Amino acid sequence: MEDLKPLDDIRFLRDVVARTHAPAVNNYWSVTLMWGCVLTLGYVVCAWLGLEHKVAAIPWVMPALIYLVALPLNWYFRRKVRTGIEDAGVRAPLRKDLLGCWVSIAIVGCLWTAALVVSGEMARHWYLVVFVWASLYVVGFVINAVLLSSEWFWAAGIMLASLIAALIAGADFYWLPGFCIGGTLILAGLLGRRNARRNLHRQPCTA
Amino acid sequence: MKNLALELDDAVLSRPRLSILAALVGNDALDFTFLRNNLGISDGNLGTHLQKLEASGYISSKKAFVNRKPKTWFRITKEGRKALERLFRQLEAMLVQP
Numbered sequence: 395m396e397d398l399k400p401l402d403d404i405r406f407l408r409d410v411v412a413r414t415h416a417p418a419v420n421n422y423w424s425v426t427l428m429w430g431c432v433l434t435l436g437y438v439v440c441a442w443l444g445l446e447h448k449v450a451a452i453p454w455v456m457p458a459l460i461y462l463v464a465l466p467l468n469w470y471f472r473r474k475v476r477t478g479i480e481d482a483g484v485r486a487p488l489r490k491d492l493l494g495c496w497v498s499i500a501i502v503g504c505l506w507t508a509a510l511v512v513s514g515e516m517a518r519h520w521y522l523v524v525f526v527w528a529s530l531y532v533v534g535f536v537i538n539a540v541l542l543s544s545e546w547f548w549a550a551g552i553m554l555a556s557l558i559a560a561l562i563a564g565a566d567f568y569w570l571p572g573f574c575i576g577g578t579l580i581l582a583g584l585l586g587r588r589n590a591r592r593n594l595h596r597q598p599c600t601a
Numbered sequence: 602m603k604n605l606a607l608e609l610d611d612a613v614l615s616r617p618r619l620s621i622l623a624a625l626v627g628n629d630a631l632d633f634t635f636l637r638n639n640l641g642i643s644d645g646n647l648g649t650h651l652q653k654l655e656a657s658g659y660i661s662s663k664k665a666f667v668n669r670k671p672k673t674w675f676r677i678t679k680e681g682r683k684a685l686e687r688l689f690r691q692l693e694a695m696l697v698q699p
Contacts, residue, residue: 414624414628414635483633483634483636485631
């Protein structure tokens, strides 16, 4: 007790925390990348159907891709990443804050989409749904950047820039924010992969 | 003057036990091998310190399989969190005491 040095103990604890607590990286970058690829593919298919005047099929493309492709792949990749992390000896806490954020965004987006469909505005101004979702994604990306990892600032910045560019450029460019939803997720996935790999190696400390 | 050092919790005070609690506080659970590798404590020492913390009710352990490999997971309990917070407050008080 006599040789107790509180400052040394606090410095030592700071070292322990730095080595054992999860770094601010997105270990689930593969999930992000997969969602980016699926949403980009869905958007391209919708655009192609629009150009081919097969408008009746468009509302089914995204739900079909999300429920039949993205969600099973989401389950598979999440499980794979979680098992990998647990194999390394860490069971990370459930990020209730991030989960709450994205569930809220999905609910708000679905309610707005339903309102646009029911009011008939979607048929007259198809781009409104794109602007609603793109705006919600900007908010989600900023929250991800603050709570998870810094690469999401890039995604939020590009998403916001695409919204502003589309508004300035006019109706010919209203497709841009929708295309950027998938594109920015792909970017965030790739940057997340780079950041996660940079943080792979940690030096052990001595107690 | 009151001797604050005498009021410190011995179960948490040693550096290995303090480092185990500090490592566990930011994660849901950590396994034995991770703690050994990242805290630089030998197997025998780590086992003894973990037993002491478990006996004090500051951590709990659970055995499970990951990829068909057995792992012993350790998790900090509410009492453990409280003990760590109490220790920080006491250390802080010792630092500001003239």
